[in-house]
Amino acid sequence: MLSVENLRSRYGRIEVLHGVDIEVRSGEIITVVGANGAGKTTLLRCISGVQPISGGGIVFRGETLQTVPAHRRVALGLSQSPEGRQIFTNLSVEENLRLGAYLFADERVETDMAEAFALFPILREKRNLAAGGLSGGQQQMLAIARALMARPACLLLDEPSMGLAPILVAQILDVVKDLKKRGLTVLLVEQNAYAALQVADRGYVMETGRITMSGPAEQLIADERIRTAYLGV
Amino acid sequence: MRLSSKHLTLLILAAIVLVAPLGFPSNFYYRIGSLIFVNGLAVTGLVILIGFAGQISLGHAGFAGIGAYACALAPQYLGLHPALAMLLGTALSAAIAWLIGRPILRLQGYYLAVATLGFGILVTMVLANEAPITGGPDGHDVPELGLRKLLETIGIDLSNAQFWYAFTGLFLLAGAWLALNLHDSPSGRALRALHDSEIAARTVGVDVARYKLSAFVLSAVYASLSGSLLALMNKFITPDAAGFLHSIELVTMTVLGGASSVPGAVAGAALLTLLPQVLTALQDYEHMILGLIMMLVMIFMPAGLVPSLSRLLRGRT
Numbered sequence: 001m002l003s004v005e006n007l008r009s010r011y012g013r014i015e016v017l018h019g020v021d022i023e024v025r026s027g028e029i030i031t032v033v034g035a036n037g038a039g040k041t042t043l044l045r046c047i048s049g050v051q052p053i054s055g056g057g058i059v060f061r062g063e064t065l066q067t068v069p070a071h072r073r074v075a076l077g078l079s080q081s082p083e084g085r086q087i088f089t090n091l092s093v094e095e096n097l098r099l100g101a102y103l104f105a106d107e108r109v110e111t112d113m114a115e116a117f118a119l120f121p122i123l124r125e126k127r128n129l130a131a132g133g134l135s136g137g138q139q140q141m142l143a144i145a146r147a148l149m150a151r152p153a154c155l156l157l158d159e160p161s162m163g164l165a166p167i168l169v170a171q172i173l174d175v176v177k178d179l180k181k182r183g184l185t186v187l188l189v190e191q192n193a194y195a196a197l198q199v200a201d202r203g204y205v206m207e208t209g210r211i212t213m214s215g216p217a218e219q220l221i222a223d224e225r226i227r228t229a230y231l232g233v
Numbered sequence: 234m235r236l237s238s239k240h241l242t243l244l245i246l247a248a249i250v251l252v253a254p255l256g257f258p259s260n261f262y263y264r265i266g267s268l269i270f271v272n273g274l275a276v277t278g279l280v281i282l283i284g285f286a287g288q289i290s291l292g293h294a295g296f297a298g299i300g301a302y303a304c305a306l307a308p309q310y311l312g313l314h315p316a317l318a319m320l321l322g323t324a325l326s327a328a329i330a331w332l333i334g335r336p337i338l339r340l341q342g343y344y345l346a347v348a349t350l351g352f353g354i355l356v357t358m359v360l361a362n363e364a365p366i367t368g369g370p371d372g373h374d375v376p377e378l379g380l381r382k383l384l385e386t387i388g389i390d391l392s393n394a395q396f397w398y399a400f401t402g403l404f405l406l407a408g409a410w411l412a413l414n415l416h417d418s419p420s421g422r423a424l425r426a427l428h429d430s431e432i433a434a435r436t437v438g439v440d441v442a443r444y445k446l447s448a449f450v451l452s453a454v455y456a457s458l459s460g461s462l463l464a465l466m467n468k469f470i471t472p473d474a475a476g477f478l479h480s481i482e483l484v485t486m487t488v489l490g491g492a493s494s495v496p497g498a499v500a501g502a503a504l505l506t507l508l509p510q511v512l513t514a515l516q517d518y519e520h521m522i523l524g525l526i527m528m529l530v531m532i533f534m535p536a537g538l539v540p541s542l543s544r545l546l547r548g549r550t
Contacts, residue, residue, distance in 0.1 A: 050432050074438035086433035088426045099426050102419065103438045150437060 001026040001061060001185050002047070002078075002154055008055035009039075009046050016042050018209045019056060022187075024154065029176065029186045031217070033193035033230060034206035040189040041083045043206070044158045047187070048080040049073050061153065075103055077153030081160065085143040089132030093123055096131050096142055100149025109149070116145040119175060137168040144175065154185040161192040173199045193230035197221045205230070239413045242496050246409055250402040254395075263394035265510055270401035271462050273502035276486045277408045277495060278455020283484070284493030285421060286448040287428030288338065289346045291480050292353030296326040296453040297460030298360055298475020304464045305373040306366065315378050319461040323454055330453035331446065338445045353480045360472035372471035375464045397466045404462060405499070408455060412495045424448055425493075456483070489530055491537025500539050 002024040009017040016039045024030045032040050045051035047058055049070030058065040060078060068076070079100075088096050097116055101109045117124035120141040126134060131142055140160055147155055157176070161169040169192065176186055177199050190196035197203050197217045205213040205226065213220065220226050250270075257263060275297060282288050303322025307313040313321060337348045361370050368374075381396040391399065415421040427434040427441050434441055464470040473479065482505065490501025508526065512519040534541035 048436055050435055069440075070435040071438045071440045074436070080436040082433055082436055086430045086436075088429040088433065090429055091422070091425055095422055095425075098419070099422055099434075099437050099439070102423060105419065146437065 002187065003059050004043070004047065004056070005059070006056035007043070007046060007053060007058065009042055009051055009053045011042075015054070016209050017046070017053075020206070020209070020211055022204055022211065024185060024187055026153075026185055027180070027183060028201045029180050029188060029199055031188040031190055031196040031200035031203045032206055033190050033196055033203060035230075036191060037208075038206040039209040040191075040206055041158055044080065044083075044156050044187070044189050048078060048082075048156055050082075074150050074152075077151075078156065079147040079150040079152030079154075080156040081140075081143040081147040081158060083158040084162070085136075085139045087131045087134075087139050087142050087146065089130065091131055092128050093131050093134070093142060094127040096146050097123075097149050100146035101151075103150065108151075112149050112151065116148060119148075119178070120145055136163050137165070137172075140164060140168070140172060141175075144172070148179075152184065154187060155179065157186060157188045159189060159191060161190060161195060169195055193226070194221070239417065242413060243406070243410055246496065246499060247406055250406065254398065260392060260394035263392075263398040265507065267394070267397040267401045267466055268463075269499070269503045269506045270398075270405040271459050271466070272483070272486060272506055273405045273499040274401070274408045274462070275456045275459035275483050276490070276498040276502045277405070277412050278452035278459075279483055279487040280492060280495055280498045281412055281415065281424070281455070282448050282452035283487055284491075284497075285416065285424040285428065286445055288445055288448065289342070289484070290349040290449070290452070291346050291477075291484060292349035292351070292356075293452065293456045293483055294460075294475050294477070294479035295353035295356035296330065296456035297463070297479065297483075298356045298472065299326045299329065300457030300460030301375075301464035301470045301474045302360060302367060302373070303457075304461045305368075305375045305470050308376045310366075315376050315465060316380075319458070319465070322461050323457045326453045326457035327450050330450045334446045334449040334453075335442075338442065338449060350477070350480070353475065353477055356475045357472050357477065360475055367472070370472060372469055375468045375470055377468065378465045401462050401466065404458060408458075409495050409499070412498075416495070420444070420447075485527065489527060489538060491540040494537060494539045497537050497539035501537070504538070 004020055004022040007017055007020045008015060020043060032043060034040050042051055046053050049068065053066055060076060063076060065073060088099065097113055101112060122138055123142060123145060131139065134142060144157065144160065160172050173195055176188065179186060188196055188200060197220055200217040202215065203217045203220045204211050205220065253266060254263065275293065279293060282290055300322040303325060304315050304318045307318035307321050308315055333352055337345065340348055360367050381391060381393065384391065423434065423439045423444050427439060427444055431441050460474055463474060486501035486505050487498060489504060491497030508523055509519060512522055515522065530538060
């Protein structure tokens with residue numbers, strides 16, 4: 001569904017992705033794990049189009065993405081929940097969700113919103129409040145719900161566990177598993193390798209802008225090197 | 234609930250416009266009212282640009298100048314009716330805003346402020362230096378709009394001041410109606426979203442560059458119409474209408490009233506138009522008091538007059 005080939009990207013003169021290859025097949029949960037600064041977020045930003053690339057390519061459902069501007073990639077079925085949540089703090093929860101469905105003006109927006117509320121009931125309670133007043137976990141839920149409103153074929157999740165209590169992390173990853181059951185493809189970028197590998201089908205390990213290891217998630221979880229480097233066991 | 238608050242705002246505005254004249258002892262008050270409406274129109278445009286989209290402009294009086302001088306010059310050189318000249322000025326402002334907005338809106342924060350500032354100064358300089366055409370710093374006459382005479386023939390007999398009060402009031406109400414509708418429309422949401430986070434707006438599919446440009450052009454149209462109205466009302470215009478001070482004044486009105494609030498735009502315009510009139514009694518201290526009020530509002534009501542006051546009222550009930 002999504003393949004990233006030899007992707008390079010730089011911030012100014014400093015290259016941070018030195019040729020990354022990733023393959024996401026339809027219906028999979030793929031996770032990219034790695035330490036802070038490994039380039040995971042940059043990778044996602046390249047895929048969603050808010051970060052320019054300097055080499056290589058991205059193909060999504062047969063379409064070459066590098067010439068498609070970010071705001072058009074949403075219509076192709078790629079939807080991102082950005083790092084640090086990036087919700088619209090001055091807008092209400094409901095307005096945030098409606099912006100997620102920015103491309104649509106049909107009745108399905110309402111059913112999608114009802115589904116989002118079913119997924120995260122707390123958002124229904126707070127629908128008329130400014131999103132900036134939500135707790136960190138609620139903001140993360142809102143960011144995911146907003147990304148889902150765009151009716152993605154592939155959901156890009158950037159560090160959904162960031163700054164959240166373990167119980168909330170588990171709750172959010174449960175939702176990710178739930179989404180997979182509905183046929184959604186998910187690319188999950190996480191620093192919390194253990195949690196991410198538990199829900200993922202396959203995983204990639206990223207180190208300083210390169211993929212250093214990849215394979216089925218259970219295999220990675222069992223791997224001795226990964227256990228010592230990322231899982232802290 | 235949103236819907237009713239929008240209609241309530243419009244109703245209150247319309248009621249104020251209609252009822253205020255009952256207490257007017259002289260034509261002078263109609264004139265002050267018209268000035269408030271004219272400024273309020275330009276400030277409503279800035280609410281869209283600054284309050285909704287979060288882009289600053291320190292050069293919007295430039296567009297007011299273009300609108301004003303279109304009404305002064307197009308009738309003389311092109312033989313256009315002043316009403317058509319007003320439309321021409323609007324189209325010209327929109328076109329210029331579109332042209333300069335494309336490169337300028339890539340800038341952010343103070344860079345954008347300085348670039349728009351430069352644009353405003355450029356317009357003033359052209360108007361002041363091209364004296365053979367524009368009349369230079371001495372200003373230029375503006376022909377009569379003629380609408381009042383037309384109304385007279387169908388039996389509506391208004392004094393000049395009354396006519397301009399009603400005419401500018403209608404423009405302000407129409408402008409406020411448009412801005413209020415925009416606020417809750419998908420486009421308005423997109424503008425407010427990019428104000429919050431451009432990156433997040435892009436990831437939900439908002440074409441950020443296009444929306445910024447649209448807001449810039451729309452606010453330029455508001456400013457241009459406001460300039461045209463001022464010129465036609467005064468039947469005379471000087472380059473000051475396009476000047477830096479006027480730009481600053483418009484932004485101050487916007488922020489003072491509450492940058493993201495349409496009724497705030499009118500309140501800000503009203504306050505800063507009225508106060509100097511009221512304070513003339515205290516002549517020597519006029520500017521001091523004005524400055525003091527502005528500082529106090531910003532310190533104690535950083536969200537602006539109208540949003541702060543309405544929050545206070547809602548909190549009490």
